[in-house]
Amino acid sequence: MSRISVVKQITVNEVGLGSTLFVGDLVEVKPRSKALAIQREVANFYGNEGNLDSYAIFSRPIPIPSIYEDVKMEICSSNPFIKVGTVDILSISSSSLLQVGSNRTIDAETRTKHIRQLLPKDKKGK
Secondary structure: OOOOEEEEEEEEEEEEEOOOEEOOOOEOOOOOEEEEEEEEEEOOOOOOOOOOHHOOHHOOOOOOOOOOOOOOOOOOOOOOEEEEEEEEEEEEOOEEEEEEEEOOOEEOOOEEEEEEEEEEHHHHHO
């Protein structure tokens, strides 16, 4: 028996960075987000920032665990409805998903590299 999702109210303030709010059924979801954040105490930019290929974190293969368990399920529910009153979300971000409905697979990926370039203590205030 298929289930029907019933949500009275959804409030989401922000959806960003490769994220999705989806109402309905899907077969496969593959949200992606790659981010490079460079914070400098002195705002000097050289024009070559932002090349993700320079950082191994963005090209390494992601290990996928093998599924070795044989899972057998039996679900018995006389009520075809999944009912929810209110869903309040501040933010959906960085390759995430809010879905009302069903899907078969989710393959989400986010990779973030933060770089902080601060002045040495002896150079501050000069």
